[in-house]
Amino acid sequence: MQFERLVALRYLKAKRREKFISLISFISIAGVAVGVMALLVVIGVMTGFDQDLKRKILSVNAHVILIKPGYSIVDYDALVKKVEAVPGVASAKPFIYTQVMFSGPNNISGGVIRGLDLASIHQGGPAAIEVRDGSFTTLDKVQPAELPSVAVGNELAKNIGVRVGSQIKIISPLGTLTPMGRIPRVKNFQVGAIFHSGMFEFDNTLVYASIPQVQEYLGLGDKVTGLEIRVDDIYAADTVAAAVQTALGPGYQTRDWMRMNRSLFAALKLEKIAMFIILTLIVLVAAFNITSTLIMLVMEKHKDIAILKSLGATRRSIMKIFILEGLIIGAIGTVLGLGLGYLLTAMLKKYEFIKLPSDVYYISTLPVKVESLDVALIAGATMLISFLATIYPSWQASRLDPVEAIRFG
Known part of the structure; x- marks a missing residue:
C-alpha cells in the first residue's frame, strides 16, 4: 500500500x-x-x-402507574410497601387524577386536577418542575378560615387570568347524585404556586393539590386513583411493571411510560x-x-x-x-x-x-x-x-x- x-x-x-x-x-x-x-x-x-x-x-408522569380498573385503591399504604419490595422499584407514591373545569376572572378552561402526596409537597413539588411564583409547600398549609391552595400551570394561569393569591373555582362533573340528577361539585381554591414544566400540554391543563384536599373535594374518603412508581432504570420500566403486576396478582393493572407514549x-x-x-x-x-x-x-x-x-x-x-x-x-x-x-x-x-x-x-x-x-x-x-x-x-x-x-x- x-x-x-x-x-x-x-x-x-x-x-x-x-x-x-x-x-x-x-x-x-x-x-x-x-x-x-x-x-x-x-x-x-x-x-x-x-x-x-x-x-x-417523565417530569410530570410516573415511570409506571398502578391502578385497579373500575375501582379506587383504599389500603394504599400497605400496597406501597409491597410495590417498593419489588426489585427495580425506586419509590411508589399514591396519586389522584381526575378531569375538571377551572374558572378564573377572565376565562373558563378544562383540565386535570392531580392529587400530590405530602412528601412531594414538602420537597417543593415534582423534582423536574420549575416553580415560577409562590411555593408548593403552601398546598399543605391550610388554616380553618383559609381556602385550600393549588399549584397552577403558567399557561393555564395566563389563560384564566389568575396569579399567586388569586381565587380559582374548580368544577367537577362527577358531583353528588340527587333526586334531581347529578349536581356538579364546585369549590373555591387559592393559587399558592405557578409552575412551568416545559410542555405546553401540561402547563395549560394541569393543577396540583394535596391528596387530602382532593379527597375532601371529590368526596373520596381515604381512596386514591392509583400509585405512581419510579424505577431505577427508565428503559427497564416495562420489565419492572410486569414484575409488579405479578407480585400483586390479578385485579391490578400496570402501565409503563413507554407503553403509554408508544405511538x-x-x-x-x-x-x-x-x-x-x-x-x-x-x-x-x-x-x-x-x-x-x-x-x-x-x-x-x-x-x-x-x-x-x-x-x-x-x-x-x-x-x-x-x-x-x-x-x-x-x-x-x-x-x-x-x-x-x-x-x-x-x-x-x-x-x-x-x-x-x-x-x-x-x-x-x-x-x-x-x-x-x-x-x-x-x-x-x-x-x-x-x-x-x-x-x-x-x-x-x-x-x-x-x-x-x-x-x-
Missing part, C-alpha cells in the same frame, strides 16, 4: 494542467462536507427532541430514520462528483498510468491508487462536515436562536443532542458511498492498455 498511497497523494497535491479537475475536486469535497453537516445537525436535532420530550413527559416515540424514531435516508442522498449526489473527478483524472493521467504499468504496476495497484484518491476526498469532506456540524449544533445549543411555537411542538426552543453512535453511522455511510463512487473509474484505469496509451498519447 505504500506505493499506491504515495502516488495517490502525489496526484492529489500535484498542479495539474487542467485546472477544471482541481475545481471539481474542491466541489466534491464541499458537497460531501455539506451533506455530512446537514446529516449531523438534523439527526442531532431529532435525537435532542426525542430525549427532551422524554425528560419533560409518539415510534413516530419520532421513524421520522429520524426517514430523515437519515433522505439526507444521505445529499452525500450520494456529492459522490457523483467524486466519480466524475476520478474519470477526468484517469483521462488526464493516462500516460502516467501507462508508464506505471510498463514499470511493473499491476491492475490491482492502479485500482488502489484511484480508490485511495477518492477515499481521501471523501475523508476530507467527512472531517470538514463533522467539524462544521459540531460547530453549528454547539451554537444551536448555546444561543437557542431558533424558536418554536410551544403550543405546536411542546417545546419552545430547538433541542440538540449529538450521540457518538450517530456520528459513527454518518461517517461510516459517507465513506461507504465514497468508496462505491471510486469503483468504476478505478476499474477503467486498471483496464487501460499501456501500449495504446503511449502510442496515441
